[in-house]
Amino acid sequence: MKHYRALEFARRAGVTVRTLHHYDRVGLLRPAGRSGTGYRLYTDRDLLRLEQILVLKLIGLGLKDIRALLERDGRTELPDVLARQQRVLAIKREHLDRTLRAIGMARSALSGAGQPDWESFTTLIKEIAMQNTTSWQEQYFSEEAQARIDSRAHLWSPELQQRVGAEWSALYRDVEAALSEDPAGEKARALAVRWNALVSEFTGGDPGIQEGLNRMYADAPNWPAGRQAWAPRPEVQDFIRKALAAAAIRPGGG
Amino acid sequence: MKHYRALEFARRAGVTVRTLHHYDRVGLLRPAGRSGTGYRLYTDRDLLRLEQILVLKLIGLGLKDIRALLERDGRTELPDVLARQQRVLAIKREHLDRTLRAIGMARSALSGAGQPDWESFTTLIKEIAMQNTTSWQEQYFSEEAQARIDSRAHLWSPELQQRVGAEWSALYRDVEAALSEDPAGEKARALAVRWNALVSEFTGGDPGIQEGLNRMYADAPNWPAGRQAWAPRPEVQDFIRKALAAAAIRPGGG
DNA sequence: TCTCCGCTCTGACGCAGGGTCAGAGTCAAG
DNA sequence: CTTGACTCTGACCCTGCGTCAGAGCGGAGA
The missing domain is CATH 1.10.1660.10 (Multidrug-efflux Transporter Regulator; Chain: A; Domain 2)
Structure with a gap:
């Protein structure tokens, strides 16, 4: 030997x-x-x-x-050991998932709001990472729509999430700057097109998801505290709704 | 104060x-x-x-x-910090995912093979957990089929994975025991139905995924070493193909 | 005032899984 | 015989606290 x-x-x-x-x-x-x-x-x-x-x-x-x-x-004993480890790791992964989602949302929120303030940051992360992330929004979506959202979840890599988040921030800023313009004008139409493209990124063109989004954003004042950072200002929502209507595009949440 | x-x-x-x-x-x-x-x-x-x-x-x-x-x-600095953490955690989650998949496969393999032997166990886990888990099977599936598999991935909770794995093991045993029977007989038909049900659990009825599975199992001798534990014996594959044909069910991989 | 309970302090060791020296000995080639 | 590559043991370091131990405070009841 x-x-x-x-x-x-x-x-x-x-x-x-x-x-x-x-x-x-x-x-x-x-x-x-x-x-x-x-x-x-x-x-x-x-x-x-x-x-x-x-x-x-x-x-x-x-x-x-x-x-x-x-x-x-x-x-x-191996089978039992494996079963236990699987449960342990599954729990860990859930934590990780929540944390990752929380970071993703925090990044988006931050990339919009110039100087980030700690308070909204902490409430946001805590709210999302500690508890059920998606459950509060389930009330807005039909079961099938929720299932289709879940099945599209794996498409949202951190990079894509970040890119889309940044685009949303930029779009919000641009809409803010255009609030005094005519919602039926050419500029507004361009904004509506961008808006619609970003919404489609999430819905994947699914009308059921779209419908849920509409319900959800109509109820923005009632979102939990940690999500208020995500609620668009009513003026912005108004403007974009008019612009979408004028451009003959069905309205999307945001 | x-x-x-x-x-x-x-x-x-x-x-x-x-x-x-x-x-x-x-x-x-x-x-x-x-x-x-x-x-x-x-x-x-x-x-x-x-x-x-x-x-x-x-x-x-x-x-x-x-x-x-x-x-x-x-x-x-917060945005940068978040970006870094996101990458770090994303890598961790990938490791976790691979490990969880590896455990799931090991459990299934174990639940079939009476006394587990360490050697196949170690090679299996190493192969799966260390490297690209799904890439080797991508060769068998079309891009759209692979995308639909990914989108169904979230449905595979550890529990479901375990249950289905156990059912596969039981089915394999039953088929082994029935190899001397008539593939067109009543017993064989029952087995074919069970087989088909389990395959559907994975394909979700998607014919593209089904096609890829067929390609994949036809090529079983060429699977990497870590997957050989999953390859059904040729006799079993033969029997079930005949039984599926006799029962007028399109053949599914396994 | 004395006592007692509950709180507070500091300091120290322990945990998992090794990394990273330090100081001393060994092996094999030139 | 020297030299360089290994090897040994022992010891401290890292993270983020948990868990005593021994001693001192603070306020309420007798």
Whole structure:
């Protein structure tokens, strides 16, 4: 049986020598033997065991649990262990998802409002990250529409989210600046077209989603505190509704 | 200005007194003052700051970074910070997703194969969790089909995944046991119906996805090593194809 | 006034999973 | 024999607190 010394063995397994020391110390992986001068000597069987360890670590188990599992050669327990880890990780992912959505919304809100103020930022993040993110808006959408929104969710990469958020901010600013213009004029028409394009980015052209959006934005004054940063000013909403009507485009929320 | 002592202040913010001590020590949140006898005295301004701290911690920043950010009153840096955190968290979520998928597949594989052996388990998890999970199967599906698969991905909760995996295992066993029967017989028809139901669970009835599945399972011998545990035995595939044909159901992969 | 309970302080150790020295010994090639 | 690449052990460091331990305060009841 060929023996490997620490560095070679570590490189084979893709870990550091320090890791081997650590695993030895905690009794997770003791080398097959020692040389006369105290050098650790590993074999291929050790490599197999180390690979098992690393895989179990990969799926999020702690070293202690791994040790216990391997010591009992826990092949029969493996299914249960996997089930538990799956639940644990699923919960983690939900947290992560919420946090990511919160950051996305915060970025959009920030990119619009020149100097960000901490207060609205904290309330926004807290509201979104702590609790149910999407549930409050479910009241506005039919079940099928909500399902179609969910199925489009994976399309919203952080980059796209950011780009669209920035475009919304720019559009809001431009509309603000055009409030004194004629809602049926040429400038207003251009704004309405941009508006409609951005709305379509979210609806994907789905009329059910569009309808829900309309309901939702009509109810903007009643949104939870954390979302008020997203509510467009009534003047803006009025203007764009008129502009959309004049341009013969069905109105979209915003 | 009203003053709070440690416990009351901590309760207001939803943290422990120890946390306050810690934040004081690392210079993240020093109380507005001290009583004559050394008691920490916090004010409402401290509460605001603590809320900012907690929100920044929520999105994954370290205490050191938070301190630096708040010390410079980094309102202007906030957008950059958020962008960075978003990327960091997005990467984390990808890891998590891969790991969850890997666990799901491992559970299914395990629930079929009586005594699990470590070797196929480790190769499976490594293959899936370390690298591109879905890319190898993209070759079998058209772009639209792949897009529809992605859009159905959110439907696959861990629970559903597990249930369907278990049903597949049971079905495989039953088919194995029925290999000597007539593929056109009544028993075979029942199996074909079950098979088709499970396939539909994945395809959602989409013929494009179905077509890709057929291509994919026809190529099973060429799947990467980590997926071989998923390949049905040729006899099983043969039997079920005949049974599906006899039952006048279009064949589904598996 | 004494006592008692509940609060507060500081200091110190522990946790997971190693990273990163420091100081000393070993191995093999030139 | 030297030199450079490894190896060993022991020890401290990191994060973000939890968890004592020992000692001091503050206010209410007896």
